[in-house]
Amino acid sequence: MAGNVWIVAEHWRGTASDATRELLAVGRGLADSLGVRLEAVLLGHGMRGLAASLGPADAVLYVDHPTLADATGLVASRAVAALASERAPAVILLPTTNVSWDLLGLLPARLGVPLVNFCREVEVVDGALRVGSLLYGGKMAVTVDAGPGPVVLAILPGTGTAPAPGAPEPHVEDVAVDLADDSGVRLVAYEEPEAGDVDITQQDALVAVGRGISSEANLEVAEDLADALGGAVCGSRPVIDQGWLPLVRQVGKSGLTVKPRLYIAAGVSGAPEHVEGMKDSELIIAVNTDAGAPIFSIAHYGIVDDATDVLEALAEAVRKRKG
Amino acid sequence: MKILVLMKMVPDIVEELEVAGDGSSLDPEYLRFIVNERDDYALEQSLLLKDRLGATVTVVALEAPEIDDVLHTALAKGADRAIRVSGVDVMAGTRAKAAALAATLPGVPGVLPADLVLSGCQAIDDLDGFVGPLLSSAIGLPYLGLVSRIKVDPAAGTAVVAKEYAGGVMGRFEVTLPAFLGVQGCEKPPRYVPIAKVRAAIAAGGIEAVPAASGPAVTPLAVGAMAKPVAAGHAEMLEGSVRDVAERLADVLAARGLI
């Protein structure tokens, strides 16, 4: 394999994403195994500080332009593809976040190279990439021999551990690319969700409800337990789609990432998009009538039973303890 | 206004998936296919635009088990045309499927050019790519994904759409048509159509069958092995009556100083 390992650093509304740290860790490991350099592509505006902090990378290819503060996938993919055509990396790593989603789809299309999606492990075997991916909503694990590259890999969150701090500053290279945009796709404004009175990212205890609570009426039971615990109720995507909870309570890929001391997942199946938003919770208790629900593989304690029944009984038990 | 909707079938994970004897593919015995959920939202979005603006809706899908039900349902819901493209295996990768569509669609009368192309922006079997970005690149349309609300101004030839980010934040975009939008959600859930109407659509026929045109070959990903994922860990399962379980949990919480 000749080419380097690239990551595309992700930032949004001025803040660097956690996903970027993970990509750097994965990329570093991969680059070391292959004996090549790790380079980070950063498209942004006024982000030299961020560029300097991408430590585990050996170099940063930094494109600075006002339009890149909120680049569309079209603009970003064109820019990265231009760089990649010049410099021929072997592997490009991207996160599977909403922010990078369009880029993830368009970049391999533009470069004419394959994508391997849903990656949760990458290793080098005889100089070739062997990728482990999760398919079908996490129900099947497949191994893909991605060869020597070039290839784009979509890395699932939680794949890389955060690298040790104190890495030396990378060499930041200013590069220029053609950023003319005739796509006709233009960001007008961001729309914040209706502010709720509760910020679930600041709660110590969260009671999460999923499709398994069956009806909006059962929310009361979850709220009662949250109340008893001094926490708040949040939900997975289906519950928000149904309108039972507002957007600000959504945990997961399109919602918020939470790390409370206690996370009770009631009637939540544990689909990857939800799990990525809560997997770092300190104590995870899951209740689901389906013994095979994926949530049980990341929970610390599991109960196979009706969520409403268990929540109700737990609220009572908690209140009794509190006296 | 012409809208093109692309739909596909994916393995139904309500059924338990098993690995076939060859160790690298799905066991077909209990394998059933279901329409990609996001594609259903794309169809609903197109029908809402039809209701509001009088657009025509053409649905195209590659042949797959139970695809006819999906196409007849789309017709019963109000789609104007349903086209089934044969010759691509349902288990082929998304790149191959997008390439087949890119090669075939230009040759089907009345399909392209369309003012708006809609398709679900993700599916559970998208291992080697996404239909939207691949197909839009091939036919030369701009692409925006994770769209969950679309308003079209036909006179101005633009659409205003909401794109999902994180934390419930949406981005409002203005898109000049024609364009390809990857649909994540819709302002309303997919509408219900009574079985009687679907049966009437089946009786009326109405699906156009088109063979896939051949195009540049796509090298599939080399899938080595397929297996059920081994979880890194598993929860400690608590058994017993709801009351007992609640007590044990309360113990755990108390021990950790949470109550």
Added chain:
Amino acid sequence: MPDPTAQTLFGIPGVAILWALTAIVFVLFGQRAYRILRAVGRGRAEARWDRLSSRLWSVVVNVGGQRRMFDNPGVGLAHLVIFWTFLFYAVSFAWSLLRGLLPFLPIPYPDDVLLFTIPMVLLSVATLAALAGAAFRRYVLVPPRLAQSRDAGLILLLITLLVVTFLVGQAAKEGLGGLSAAAAESLYTAMWWIHMVAVLGFVAYLPYSKHLHLLASPFNVFTASLATGGMPPPSEGAARLEEFTWRELFNGLSCAECGRCDRACPAFATGELLSPQDLIHDVKLMVLGRASGRDGNGSLVDVVGAEAVWACTTCMACMERCPVFNEHVPLIVQMRRHLIGEGAVGAGVQDMLMGMTRYGNSFGQSPRNRPKWTRDLGFEVKDARKEPVEYLWYVGDYASFDPRVQEVTRAAARVFHDAALDFGILYEAEQNAGNDVRRLGEEGLFEMLRDKNRAAMESAQFKTIVTTDPHTYHVLRHEYGLDGQVKHYTEVLEGLVSAGRVSTSPNGHGRVTYHDPCYLGRYGGVYDAPRHVLEGLGLDLVEMPRNRSAAYCCGAGGGRIWMEDAAAGGERPAESRVQEAAGLQGVGTMVVACPKDLVMFRDALKTTGLEGTLEVRDIAELVEDAMGATRDAVGATRDAVGATQRSDT
């Protein structure tokens, strides 16, 4: 007495006045009646002319005998008296009118025929008492939902007037009261005229009032459905007048606004989500509006409201009580078909229907999960697709998929197994039988399920179908055309108990009460079999106040179990029912025979705080306990005998 029409008034002969009044009244009545009937005639056809002798008998019992009015014996007696008096008065009026208009006819006036007037007088006196009672009930007791309309008061006054004028006239004729002959004649004549004019006026008024029911209801009873199940004929649903059948429209004309349907309705009791009486009234307004040319062109669904249409549990308590045999449930189903046709269903129902379409069950689970309850049984349940069986057991969705009910299903299986019953199930080939889908108005899906089930049954060999689910029981029996081949499991258990294959050892349950499932009781007519089983088990059965055909629905039927709880106030039906059971002295167990009842009532125990006071058990569980008790008893005896034998050596 002289002929009252021989009198002159302001120089005009009485006969002429009588002719004039009669002509006016009959024109008014005729015109209105014609317009009403034409409006009804715009409805779709429906054949209600089969089995004429059964229909006639029904009229004899239910119109002549006023049977359903005797749900309250005092009310029944009073109404029977008033009804028969009215009949006699109607005959008397027609007779008098005929003779009055045609004085040359060689017939006497009815007042001159003793054989006729004696019963008239007796009935009239009885009616006065009945009227006093009726007025007391209406204005002092004020039963809920009894429509307090102007019409209702008017008819009481009218009947009183008619009775008084008749009796006074008779008294005058008999020379009572010490009046001179001339005064008596004048009085008699005056009474006659007041009486006739009052009736004529009433005839003209009748087709504008609720008293239409007097003429319409006998015909309503005659044309009442003889089929079980409250299903309208095949249709795409109905919202506008022309889309309903003539018989559905005719309900509106027959309603006497008594309120029995509302008082029995569980949806009404739950925050008045639906009023069956108002529904019929809205139908009446639509028909009468069309007759007046004013109205009746809109959608009944808009008037009634979709929420009310979906609120019905199809329990049939309304139809069971209605004294004029109005049919509320077909109206609801017609409107639901219309809403389904428009795709206007709530999210819960939509999800269920889509899962049902795809997987053949209401849980949206893979069909492979259906037979999973048979694991942990300790024996194999025969596969009826592969080998012939005597009993094909249609298990049903809730009994197969719901973890709470699976325990009961296993108990039933063990009971069947221990009793050496030759039974099998269809495993994955069983589909939801479609009863609730049909009640939700999804005819297309029902047909699809029925076709699949029929295909599955074709490939199996069996003698009898047994089911643990009353909804399945009803639809297989009456809507798949399998009547005669389908038994509810309590009917099978009854046979086992009476054949002595189940012991009567006491099993600690003591005093119990039994809840009649709607689809087994009112729909299926099966009330005794479960009771015989319980008695055969040596249990002391105490009836709830609302028992047998008056049983109170758990609230799950008609698809309600998949709908959001819209309880705006009032008590949920299941909560009301468990309170009723808990209110019985010394009763600690409520026995059910339906999976949905089990689920609804066990949940209701929690929300009413009755857990620990009352338990809900299925009949199968009690039978299994009894069988186990026998085994234990036999085992203990054997052990004791063995021990004695050993100690002897």
